[in-house]
Every structure is written in C-alpha cells, then in structure tokens.
Amino acid sequence: NAGVTQTPKFRILKIGQSMTLQCTQDMNHNYMYWYRQDPGMGLKLIYYSVGAGITDKGEVPNGYNVSRSTTEDFPLRLELAAPSQTSVYFCASSYTADTQYFGPGTRLTVL
C-alpha cells in the first residue's frame, strides 16, 4: 500500500493564480482531511470529508474549495492565491475518524 500520496511536493504561485493540490489514498478510508501547518502553529483543519460526495468546512476554509467524487481522491483547490496561503499542506485519511494517516505534504509559496 502506498498510503496517502500528495502531489506536487513543492509549488510556487504568483498572487491571483489558482491551483489544485492532489491527494489520493489506497486504504479505502471514508474520512479524508486537509490541513495547513504554519511555523509555530498547530495543524489547522481546512476541509474534511466523511465519504464520497460529502464534504464540510473545518476551521480555516476561506480561499479553498474541495470535492470528493471518489473514495480515493480528495483534491484541494486554491482560487486566487494570496501570500497568506503560503504554508505546508497535509492531506490525511482515517477509517474510524480517530487515527489519521498523513501524506508527505505539499510546500506552497505564494509570491
């Protein structure tokens, strides 16, 4: 099993550009999550999904969108990138909404 995979690993965007961060898991988990991690701050939940077709906002959803058309994939869309979105983004999945398995992260810089 590959677990949770994320692409790309690194990306530099200009202000106002858009992009999609990809996340795929091969563990047949129903729950999937997107977090951002800023230096000195805890992981902050952006969006989560409890199954295909079901998504909901987390703590910091502004400026982001998600979709969940399959169990395996949970892409995160950034529209009109802003410097405040410079961060490391982690995708995670879980079977029981308890133990979460994290991907390797995407380091995004917005200039």
Next chain:
Amino acid sequence: EDQVTQSPEALRLQEGESSSLNCSYTVSGLRGLFWYRQDPGKGPEFLFTLYSAGEEKEKERLKATLTKKESFLHITAPKPEDSATYLCAVRYTGGYQKVTFGTGTKLQVIP
C-alpha cells in the same frame, strides 16, 4: 475556549536521559487523545490513541498516559533517532471532526 497546550516547546536530552512531554487540554467531552511524531519535511506519523483517564500505551521507548486534564509522553533512555517533533491532538464532542492539534514539542537527543 477549547485548547490543547504542549510543553515544553523544545527539549534537548543527552542519549539515555529519560524525560516526559506534556499535553494539557481544556475541552469538554473528550473522545480521544492522539500522539503523533513528525520528522522534518514529513507528515505526522501516528503513535498512540488514548480514550479514557488511566489508560496507558507503550511502544519501544515511548509510553503515553492520560488523566482527566493532561497526557504525558514518557521517553525512556532516548536515542538520537527519537529526535523529532511530537504532536498531541484531541478529538472532542461538538461535531464530527472537532480535532484540535497542539503546536508540538521539538525533541533533540544528543549522542
């Protein structure tokens, strides 16, 4: 306000010098407390889940304990490979995904 606080922020130990990391929480309706290890440039890796006061879990040199207000991660005779940031997270009632992460303790074990 629901909070998860980890201390110390950083800890430097000599190899073999045992110590403990603390995670205190002020949430209502604890559903689970989680410990993760995070290496630089990587995603968090699950270590333990604790559900009720008095519960303990062990893995190699690590032992996690839980009381009604806090959790400890005890590290016995640490080795340099135990160097990492240790994250605590709490799941509590109030919604499907009310999970709050602490900011972590950065542990460095010197040979």
